[in-house]
Amino acid sequence: MIKFVDVKKTYLNGVQALKGINLEVKDGEFLAIIGLSGAGKSTLLRSINKMIDITSGKLFIDDIEISSIKGRELRMLRRSIGMIFQSFNLVRKMSVFNNVLTGRVAYHSTFKTIFGLFPREDKILALDSLDAMGILDKAFTRADQLSGGQQQRVALARALTQKPKLILADEPVASLDPITTVQVMDDFAKINKEFGITIIANMHHVDLALKYATRIIGINDGQVVFDGNASEVTDDILVKIYGRSLKHDEVLGE
Amino acid sequence: MAKFTITNGKTVTKPFNKIWIILAIVIVLLIIFWQFIKFNPEFIALDQLGIILKKMFTPKGTRTWGDYFKYMLRLKEPLLDTLQMSFAGSILGSALAIPVAILAARNIFKKKFIYVPIRFLMNLIRTIPAMILALISVFFVGIGVLSGILAITLFTFGIMAKMLYEVIETVDMNPFEALESTGANKTQAFRYAVMPQILPVFVSYLIYVFEMNVRASAILGYVGAGGIGTVIKDNILYNYDRVGASVIVMLVLILVVQFLSNFLRSKLQ
Numbered sequence: 001m002i003k004f005v006d007v008k009k010t011y012l013n014g015v016q017a018l019k020g021i022n023l024e025v026k027d028g029e030f031l032a033i034i035g036l037s038g039a040g041k042s043t044l045l046r047s048i049n050k051m052i053d054i055t056s057g058k059l060f061i062d063d064i065e066i067s068s069i070k071g072r073e074l075r076m077l078r079r080s081i082g083m084i085f086q087s088f089n090l091v092r093k094m095s096v097f098n099n100v101l102t103g104r105v106a107y108h109s110t111f112k113t114i115f116g117l118f119p120r121e122d123k124i125l126a127l128d129s130l131d132a133m134g135i136l137d138k139a140f141t142r143a144d145q146l147s148g149g150q151q152q153r154v155a156l157a158r159a160l161t162q163k164p165k166l167i168l169a170d171e172p173v174a175s176l177d178p179i180t181t182v183q184v185m186d187d188f189a190k191i192n193k194e195f196g197i198t199i200i201a202n203m204h205h206v207d208l209a210l211k212y213a214t215r216i217i218g219i220n221d222g223q224v225v226f227d228g229n230a231s232e233v234t235d236d237i238l239v240k241i242y243g244r245s246l247k248h249d250e251v252l253g254e
Numbered sequence: 255m256a257k258f259t260i261t262n263g264k265t266v267t268k269p270f271n272k273i274w275i276i277l278a279i280v281i282v283l284l285i286i287f288w289q290f291i292k293f294n295p296e297f298i299a300l301d302q303l304g305i306i307l308k309k310m311f312t313p314k315g316t317r318t319w320g321d322y323f324k325y326m327l328r329l330k331e332p333l334l335d336t337l338q339m340s341f342a343g344s345i346l347g348s349a350l351a352i353p354v355a356i357l358a359a360r361n362i363f364k365k366k367f368i369y370v371p372i373r374f375l376m377n378l379i380r381t382i383p384a385m386i387l388a389l390i391s392v393f394f395v396g397i398g399v400l401s402g403i404l405a406i407t408l409f410t411f412g413i414m415a416k417m418l419y420e421v422i423e424t425v426d427m428n429p430f431e432a433l434e435s436t437g438a439n440k441t442q443a444f445r446y447a448v449m450p451q452i453l454p455v456f457v458s459y460l461i462y463v464f465e466m467n468v469r470a471s472a473i474l475g476y477v478g479a480g481g482i483g484t485v486i487k488d489n490i491l492y493n494y495d496r497v498g499a500s501v502i503v504m505l506v507l508i509l510v511v512q513f514l515s516n517f518l519r520s521k522l523q
Contacts, residue, residue, distance in 0.1 A: 049435055079437030089432035094450045102446045106437030113442050155432075162436055 001026055002048060002166070002198075007057035009043050009222075017043040018054070019222035027165070030192045031200045032213030032230075035241055040222040041202040045168050048200070049081045050074055079106040082159025082197075084169035088151040092144035096135070096154050099143050100126040103161030122161075129157035133187060149180030156187055160195070167191065169201035173208070181205075185212050206238065310498030317495065326499045329485065333507060335399050336481035339474075340467035343406025348414045348460050350407070355418035361427055362444065373419075380412040388474040402479035406467050413466075417459055418452070425451045458519045465515040472504050482507075 002025040009018040017040045025031055033041045046052040047059060050066060059066050066077060082103075090099045104122040105113050130136045133153040138146060143154060152172060159167050169188065173181040189212055192199050203209035209216060210230040218226030218233075218241035226237050256268045313322045357363055358372045382390075387408045391401035425448050433443035475483015482504050489496040 051431070051435060075437040075439060077437070078435055081435070083432065083435035085428065085432060087428055089428035091429045091447055091450050092426070093454070098450075102433060102438070103436055105433065105442045105446055106439075110439060110441050113438075114445055116445075158432075158436070 001060075001062060002200075003058075003060040005058040005060070007047065007059055008055050009040075009047065009052065010055045017222055018047070020057070021222075021224060023217065023224060023227070025198065025200065027198055028192070028196055029198055029200075030189070030212065030214045031198075031217060032203045032209035032215070033200065033217045033219055034203055034206055034209050035219035036243070039219045041219055042170055044219065045170050045200060045202055048166075048168055049078050049083060051083075075106055079162060080165055082156075082162050082164040082167040084152070084155050084159060084167060084172045084201075086171040086174045088148070088155045090143040090151055090154055090158075092142070094143060095140050096130065096143055096146070097123075097126060097139040099154055100130055100139075100157045100161050103129075103158040106162075125163075126157070126161050129160040130154075132160060132190075133157045147180070148176050149184055152176065152180075152184050153187060156184075156191065160191065164197060166198045166200070169199065171202050171204055174204050181208065188212065206233075306494065309494035310501065312495065314493060314495040322495060322499055325496055326503050329482065329500060329503050332475075332480070332482045332485050333503060335402075336468065336471050336475070336483070336504075336507070339399055339402035339406055339471045339479070339481055340464055342403045343471075344410050344460060344464040344467050346403070347407040347410025347412075348456075348463065350411050351414035351418055352456075354411075354415045355422060356444070358415065358419040359422035361423055361425070362440075362448070376412065376415045376419075379408065380416060382408075382412075384409045384470050384474060385477060388477045388479045392478045397478040397480070399480040402471055402474055402481060405474055405479055406471060409470065410463050410467060414459060414463060418456065421452050421455045421459075422448065454522050458522050461515045461518050465511050468511045469508055472508075 002023075004021045004023040007018055007021040008016070010016050019040075021044060033044060035041050043052055047054050048061070050069075054067055057067075061077065064077075066074075069077065091102075101118055101122060104118055104125070107122070108118070127136060127139060130139055133156050135146075135150055135153050135157070138150060138154075143151060146154065156167075167188075172188070173184050176184060185208060188199055188201065191197050201209075201213070203213075210233055213230055216226065216228060216230050216233055217224060218237065220241055220243065225240050226233070258266045258268070260266065313319055354372060354376065358369050358376060360369055363369055384405065388401065388405035391404040391408075395401045395404055427447075429447035429451075430443050433447045434440075438446065471479070471481055472483050472486075475481040475485070476487045478484065482500055486497050486500050489500070
């Protein structure tokens with residue numbers, strides 16, 4: 001369970017990205033965060049695994065207050081949270097298998113990992129994850145040989161290999177074409193249902209968010225302006241979130 | 255400044271290209287420096303060139319061509335010394351350069367007080383010519399191969415540290431962020447996100463630096479660092495034919511190393 005209590009974030013340049021967020025996410029939810037670029041979606045997401053430190057307020061993960069943790073404790077927290085990026089963030093020159101295996105790095109000492117030695121269980125886990133994402137046959141291909149959708153699946157497999165209880169996804173399909181987008185979103189749904197992993201995703205395309213997420217959070221100017229089921233999202237609510245009607249590129253279309 | 259009026263009447267001004275100012279400055283400087291070059295046609299003695307070349311590439315006095323080629327075979331040992339010096343120096347210098355390059359890379363160590371002094375030190379070492387490094391080395395460890403290795407290590411270190419940190423700075427940092435998000439510490443993230451990206455470039459540079467060092471170490475022998483350079487120095491006053499023979503084997507060695515270097519580096523791409 002994740003709980004935001006009056007969370008604020010002001011960047012060094014004075015930009016107030018979060019202006020008092022209160023939010024509770026239960027285990028197993030599929031949450032989509034929607035809002036304009038610059039509304040604070042990324043900041044909200046990254047504050048959960050402390051890739052960004054919040055300025056004030058409290059943030060609990062499973063009843064542990066995380067804003068003050070650091071060092072080993074912080075790395076243990078991050079280990080239990082997978083993260084998916086818009087540009088996949090794979091090591092392009094490395095094989096798919098080795099990329100996925102990096103999801104296990106944090107489970108071992110620095111000394112052991114320097115030499116690139118992983119126990120057999122880790123390797124099998126990595127291959128299992130690739131199989132779950134349907135790209136086992138690409139295991140020994142170089143990551144940059146794959147299409148965008150396949151690369152995002154590799155990233156998902158890397159996250160799964162961490163054995164996470166939560167996956168954060170920052171615009172996971174923003175650089176994919178419409179067909180691949182649907183495939184990758186289906187993978188997210190599968191991970192959510194079959195593995196019971198909580199998913200929090202920032203989404204650019206509203207219709208995709210409404211289709212896949214069990215709950216929608218609308219962010220406008222660093223504040224939560226909507227929190228509810230996908231079915232409750234009306235045009236009026238979208239105007240409240242976006243400050244205007246949707247533009248053509250914000251819906252994927254049928 | 256060129257002004258364009260496009261079809262609908264709007265005007266766009268293209269800014270002045272600074273390259274013309276730079277070009278003008280360069281030409282002025284060239285003309286100024288030309289005044290300082292003392293050029294005396296009487297000192298050019300093309301016939302001397304022919305005489306010396308003939309002395310170098312024919313056996314001297316009573317010696318035969320057989321002696322000339324036998325002498326080449328006797329150069330095996332200094333030649334191996336040269337190779338050994340270059341090889342050991344390239345490996346040692348490159349190995350030393352890795353940690354320093356990491357410290358100097360702005361994207362890894364974001365602290366100014368770390369990378370600024372490190373870079374200053376690196377630049378300082380690079381300002382010293384290889385020849386001077388060799389002289390200093392001879393002063394410290396005496397005449398011989400060891401001082402050659404020391405000089406080449408320092409020389410390699412200077413070049414490699416600079417080239418490596420520039421490579422590290424151009425690395426894609428997104429995977430680093432991803433690794434940190436999995437809970438890896440900075441060392442682990444570097445090992446898995448940055449190393450795979452720089453390793454092929456590092457090996458390629460290492461081979462290139464070795465090639466450069468084989469050439470450089472030939473000269474280093476001149477100041478007592480051992481190898482083929484020492485042989486040339488010992489003979490240059492009285493035995494032009496031996497200098498010539500040394501030059502030939504050195505040329506062959508350098509050609510072979512260059513060929514191997516190009517071949518290996520093309521395989522790395």
